[in-house]
Amino acid sequence: MTTRPKPILGAALGLNGLITHRDWLLDRQRDLELQDFHTAATLDDDWRPLAEETRRMLDGHTGRRGLHGPFWGFKIDSHDPEIRAVVRRRLLQGLECCAFLGADQMVVHSPFTTWDGNNLDAFPGARAQLAERVHLTLKDVVARAESQGCTLVIENIEDTDPMDRVALAASFNSPAVRVSLDTGHAHYAHCSTGAPPVDFHVRLAGDALHHVHLQDTDGHADRHWAPGRGTILWPSLFEALAGISSNPRLILELRDKNTLPEAAAHLVKLGLAE
Template identity: 25%
Template sequence: MTGGTIQTHPRQWPLGTSTALFPGGLTEERLVEAKAAGIECLEFMAKAGSAQGDDDYDFLADRARELGMSVWSVHLPFGRDRDISSTDAEVRRLWIEQNTQIMERAVKWGVAKAILHPSYEPISADERPERMRHAMDSLRRLADEADRLGVQIAVECLPRTCLGNTSEEILDLLDAHPSLGVCCDVNHLLHETPQAFIEAVGPHIVSLHISDYDGLDEKHWLPGRGVIDWNAVLRALARAGYDGPFMYEVVNRKTEEAEPITPQRLAEVWVSLKESYDRDN
């Protein structure tokens, strides 16, 4: 498990980015650009309902290794028909099977973590207990498969009415299997601050999704644009013993950004965040 009781420092965390940064997907040219900017780790967004849609990742994972980079994680697909908490048993069965196939493919890329959404939405208060039971059963089955493959599933905290929208509910989901960890997406936390979530979940956090937001809904902005107290977030992560990548999940949206967000810009913001943390601590 990433994380522990020994305090770490942000300067120990390698810089990473999700392929969600790149409109149209990751290419060899963009991979080289990321390496030049100082990106060390990648998260591949699985692009299909099965591993068959990810053929180009085989080449890109090999190329990343040649460049001295690693594919830290794969983000398993999500959506209304890709919901491990579905009340439809056939949907759950199919999605457990397809997620397992993707993880089997991802092992070849060298991944350590498989990021998983515990549900889609909307979920009403009345159906929430049943959906939690289904999600936990699916997590138990998937974690068994992940253990077999040498991969750890990281359950992602989610916004709005999704399952796992609070630290308390994330901890309940972790009870499904002892090998489960948490992916802390700081821009998904609408019911508590990111630092409060980190303090509550602590060493269970094994991966991150880093971006900023307005506190009202997810935005996937570049840090500094929104309301997150980054010094407090970094301090909470360090105290929790986090030692994985500082993994961005920033999204380029033409309607919102004057200029595209590049890997170089991610690296510059990370340097600024570390400098601010050092001044404050």
């Protein structure tokens, strides 16, 4: 009987965190999500010097590389065509950063809100109309992602039904649109808004799941704590992950980057990852 190897942990880091944790990142050529290139201020400034310094720090890194795309101040399902144009421009800027940094994955935030979970089906056609607005926003973005070999992964934020996001990603019928899971967001939604537990998100997404933010919480707020500090049941999550074959990137996304060694050590001690 062949024993499946344990997954290797990666991390979400900006340049400062990359400098601090570079040795850990390179010791197993871990997956990396770059998080310095999502704000309007950065994208509208000359971001290339920062990107060039980041590339220098990544010399020798051969792990998979992604980027957290822009998200502050907008949703991808806006009713307003002028707002959609701004969102489109921001996400295209994100993809430009991906190309420069050698990133082949970009995180995009889900449009589904807690209100949607309770109200979308109360209005005839509202679900299809939401998807149509997202397509209007992302049509050019998806085409650009396809052309440069980058995958957009849609991350749950307030989502109460994991299948909403899975269906939205599938509606593009493109290898450049897949699903992301944020464990803390899912656990918050489970404890506070009646969403299913974290492992259900994995089982329902199946091989559409290409990216996971690993962070712990108490279920009341979006804590981004090191695993072990909150109440997520990590063995059930990793059991679910073992049942899919898409090999999602497992990215520790922590508010306090100094707790990265603690976070990784906890999951290693549980025998869940390396």
